[in-house]
Amino acid sequence: MSQLLAYFDEPNADKCGVCDVCLEEKRQNNAADIFDEITNELIELLSTTSHDLGSLVSASKTGTEKERIDTIRLLLDAGKIKFAGEKLVIG
Numbered sequence: 278m279s280q281l282l283a284y285f286d287e288p289n290a291d292k293c294g295v296c297d298v299c300l301e302e303k304r305q306n307n308a309a310d311i312f313d314e315i316t317n318e319l320i321e322l323l324s325t326t327s328h329d330l331g332s333l334v335s336a337s338k339t340g341t342e343k344e345r346i347d348t349i350r351l352l353l354d355a356g357k358i359k360f361a362g363e364k365l366v367i368g
Contacts (some may be wrong), residue, residue: 290309319349324367329364334349
C-alpha cells in the first residue's frame with residue numbers, strides 16, 4: 278500500500294505489515310538479528326574450547342541448522358574462525 282501511495286506522491290504512508298514487501302523487510306531484519314545472535318553464541322562456544330563442525334552446529338541452539346551452518350561458513354570466509362586440523366577455533 279505504501280508503494281502505491283508513494284507512486285501517487287504520498288510517501289509518508291505507514292507500512293501495513295502484511296503485504297509481501299513489508300513481510301520481506303521483516304524477514305531481512307530478522308535474518309540480520311539471527312546472524313548476530315548465532316555469531317555471538319558460536320564465538321562464546323569457541324572461546325571455551327575448540328569444536329569439530331558437527332559438535333559446534335549441535336551445541337549452538339540459536340536459529341535453524343541451516344542458519345548455523347551458513348553463519349559458520351561466513352565466519353570462516355571472514356577469517357573470524359578457522360580450522361586447526363579437524364577442529365574449529367577462533368581465528
